[in-house]
Amino acid sequence: MKTFFRTHLFTTLILASSLVGLSQTEGTAIWQVTKFDVNANVQQADRTLNGTATINALNVGNAPGSTFTVRLNAKASVKTATVGGATASFRSVPETRGDMQRVVISLPGSVAPNASISVAINYSLPVATNTGLSAISSISSQFLPLSFWYPMPNTPLTLRGADTAPFRVSVNLPNVISSGVDKSAAGTSVFEQTLSGQPFFVQGDWDRVEATGEGKGITAYLTQGASADEKKRAEAMIAYTAAARTYLASVLGAAPDTPLRLVGVRRGSGFSDSGTILLDADAFKLTKIDTATALAIAEAVARLWLGGQTPIRGEGGGALRDGLVRFLANSFLEKQFGRDAAESELIRQRLAYIAVAKRDGPLARTSSLDSTYFASVPNRGAMAWRLIDRKLGHDAFIGVLRSALDVGKTDPAGLTLPNFRAALVNRGGEGLKTLLDQQLDQVPDTDLMVGLPQARNAEWVAALRNLGSTDVTVPVVAVTDRGERLSVESTIPAKNFGEAVFKTTAKVVRVEIDPDKLYPQLDYSNDAAPKTREISDALAEATLQLGAQDFTKAEAVAREIFNAYPRLQEARILLARALAGANKVDEAEKLFRSALDEPLPTTATLAWANIGLGEISLKRGQAAEAAKRFTDAVIASRDYPSSLAARLARIRAEAAANNAPPVDESARTFITQLTSAIVSGKKAELESRVVPGELVKFVNGLVGTQPEIWEMKVVRTELLEPNLLAADVTIRAKQLGRESAGTAVFVLSRIGGSWKLSGVELFEVR
Helix, strand or coil: CCCECCCHHHHHHHHHHCCCCCCCCCCCCCEEEEEEEEEEEEECCCCEEEEEEEEEEEECCCCCEEEEEEEEECCCEEEEEEECCEECCEEEEECCCCCEEEEEEEEEEEECCCCEEEEEEEEEEECCCCCCCEECCCCCCEECHHHCCCCECCCCCCCCCCCCEEEEEEECCCCEECCCEECCECCEEEEEEEEEECCCEEECCEEEEECCHHHCCEEEEEECCCCHHHHHHHHHHHHHHHHHHHHHHHHHCCCCCCCEEEEEECCCCCCEECCEEEEEHHHHHCCCCCHHHHHHHHHHHHCCCECCCECECCCCCHHHHHHHHHHHHHHHHHHHHCHHHHHHHHHHHHHHHHCCHHHCCCHHHCCCCECCHHHHHHHHHHHHHHHHHHHHCHHHHHHHHHHHHHHHHHCCCCECHHHHHHHHHHHHHHHHHHHHHHHHHCCCCCCEEECCCEEECCEEEEEEEECCCCCEEEEEEEEECCCCEEEEEEEECCCEEEEEEECCCCCEEEEEECCCCCCCCCCCCCCEECCCCCHHHHHHHHHHHHHCCCHHHHHHHHHHHHHHCCCCHHHHHHHHHHHHHCCCHHHHHHHHHHHHCCCCCCHHHHHHHHHHHHHHHHHCCCHHHHHHHHHHHHHHCCCHHHHHHHHHHHHHHHHHHCCCCCCCHHHHHHHHHHHHHHHHCCHHHHHCCECCCCCHHHHHHHHHCCCCEEEEEEEEEEEEECCEEEEEEEEEEEECCEEEEEEEEEEEEEECCEEEEEEEEEEEEC
16 A cells, blocks of 8 residues: 555545545535445456446435545446436546545436435456455455445545445355355355445355354355364364354444354455454464454454444544454453463554554544554554543443444444544543543653662652653552562653652562553653663564574573563564574473463464474474474464475475475476476466466566576475465576576466466575
8 A cells, every 4th residue: 555644735635525424514415325235247258347336325414415426446447327227427537545536426416415316337347466455366256345346435545434334245256255144046146234344255165164052153164175173273263253252242232143254265364344254264274373363353253343233434433443443352352361362462562553653643533544554543542442441440431332332323423433532521521531632632642751769768769751741640560679569650740750659668679650551652661660672673683683693692682572571472482593593492492382382372473483393303303293393384474484484494304204295296297387488488378377367577577587597396295275286396597697596485276177376475586
C-alpha cells in the first residue's frame, strides 16, 4: 500500500468526499449501504472476472441525492449501470486514493432523505498477476475486499472506513468459500450473510473437519490431502474457536447465529470477515496453536459482535473495529493461556506500537490511509481501552459496551465512537472524559520516567517525571535486596515531577513506574531504574552479533534483555542461539526446550527452537532426530532466515542419517525442462512452464537478462498436497558475465497431469 502524508487540507477533502457516514452535513445526501449482492463470473481462459453488483442504499443525509458514487479497481471496465432497473448514465474518473477509479452514476430523479435506491453495475475486471488479494487460477481463485473487486461507495482509505452490510455472493465456480449460509447448488457457489460484512470469496480444494457439541457451527477447511495429525490439530483449533465464542458471549451477550469457518490457504492468510478466517495452511501442521493464529481467531470471533451483529460506522471506527476488538481478544488470550503468555503478546504489541509512536496521530482521526495505522490503532487502541477499562471498572465498562451494542443493532447509525464515548462519560463522569479525550483525541506524547532510588531516613524515594501533556496516576513498584515487592500509587502532573516513597529500611535495588504498562508511551526504556536498554535496539544488536558470529557479545546483550523481560520469547531464543554458538550446549538446550513449552509460542519461536535443538542433535550424532527437528522448523518458519536455515540443515541431517526421501522423478524431469526454457531466453517457452498469472516479475527478470549458464539440480522433493510439491534445488548460473551459485525452493503445481512452476519460496543465489 502506498504511503500517504496527511495534511489539514487533505483531511478536509476526505471529509467532504466521503459518501457514507453518520454526521448530518448540511445540504448533503449521505448513502448508507443496506445490502450488497454480487454475481461473479470467473473466466480462467482470459483471466477476467465479469461481475454484476447490486447495491441497495439508504439516503441517511438531510438533502435529496442526484448522484451515487462508487469506487472500484482502476483496471475494471464498467459496462452498464441501472437504477431501479432503468438504464442510468455514468462517468468514471481516477480516484485520488489507492489504485481505484471513481464511478459517478446519475440518478433518474432526486432521492429524498430516508428513501432507498437499488443500483446495479455491470463490469469486467482483468487480473494480470495473481496476488493474495486477487487471483484467477486453475489451482485456486480468490478475491478479497482490498483488491476493490466490487464497487463500494466508501473504502478503507477514509476516516469512516469501508462500507459493510449484509451481502450475497454468487460465483460460477465449485468449492468456493465465503461467509454466511452456504446455499450452493449445481456448480454455482452461493453464500448469504445476514451480518454486516464485505463480499469476498476463496476457491480451492479442501478436506473438511466438522465440529459437534460446543463447537457446533464451526468447520475447519484443511488443504486437500490432510493427514490424521492435521485433522487432530484442526479439532483442537475448533475447540479453541468455540472457547473464544463462549467467552465473548459471556462478555457481550448471545453469539450471532452464523457459521464459523477456519480456512487453510497458501496466500491471503490473516484476512477474516463475518465468521470466516483465512489461516496459513501450515498452521494446522504445528504441534500447538501459535500466537498469531490464536490472536487472529479471537479477533475474528469478537468481530461477530463488533461490526458484524452491530455495524461500526462513522469517523474513528478503527478505534472500535481494531483497537477495542484487540483489547477483547487479549482478554481472552489471558483467560485461555494464562497471564504470563498474555504478557508476552502484550510486549510484542508494545514493540510494534513503539516503532511508529513518535509519528502517530490521534486514534479518533486515524484511518488505514495513514502509514502508522496497522502498527498503532490495534495496539495503542487496545492499550487505551485497557486503561479506560481499569479507570471505570471492568464490570461497568463491559456493561456500557453491551448496552451500546444492543442499541446499535437496530439504530441506523450502528455503533459509533462518539456515541460509545458519550455513554462511557455518562457512566464515569468528567474524570473519565478527560482520559478519553487524552487517549483518543490527542497526539500521543506520554513519557514516564523514574530515577534511581535514594535512601532517606527510614524510607526510600524515587524521583518521577511526566513529559506528557496530561496528568497521570500510576502505581510504582520497588524491589528490595531481599526480593520484597512494594507498591505505591503516585500522581505526576503533566510536564512536571513527582516522587514515590517506600516505607522500608531494606535496600531498594530496582524501581519501576507503571509496571503493567497501562499508559501508551513514546518510550518505555526509562520506566525502570537502573535503566535497561531499549528492547528493539537490543534485539537488533543481538541479532547483528549473531550474524557476525560474535557469540560472546550476542550472549551478553541477549542475557540483558532476557533478565529484564523473561517473558519475551525473542530474547530467550536469541540467548539460546548465542549459547549454542559458543558451544554452551546444555544451557542452550534447556532454553530451547523451555521455549517450545510456551503455552502460546510465536512461529519464530517454534522454528528457531527446533533449529537449535536440531543442531544440538547433529553435534551428538543423532542425525535422524535432527532431521525431524528441522522438518518441524520448516513447517513453523514464516520468515526468510529461519526457513533458509531449516531447509539447508534438514538436507544435511538427512544425508548424515542416510534417510533422505527419494526425489520425485517427474519433478526432476520438469526442472530439467524448466532449465532449458530459462537458458533459451524465449518468454513463451518459459511462460508455458509457469502457472498463468504467477511469478510474472520472476519470468520477466529471467527473460530480460538471458543467462549464459543456468544449471539446476534437484536435491530434495516434498509432496505438500496431492497436487502441490516443493523442490529444493541447487543453482549455478552466469549472467552478464557474472557467476553465481546457491539454492532455491520451487513450488510446483500439478495441472492436467503435468507439473508447472507456481511459486518460488526461497531464492538464495549470489
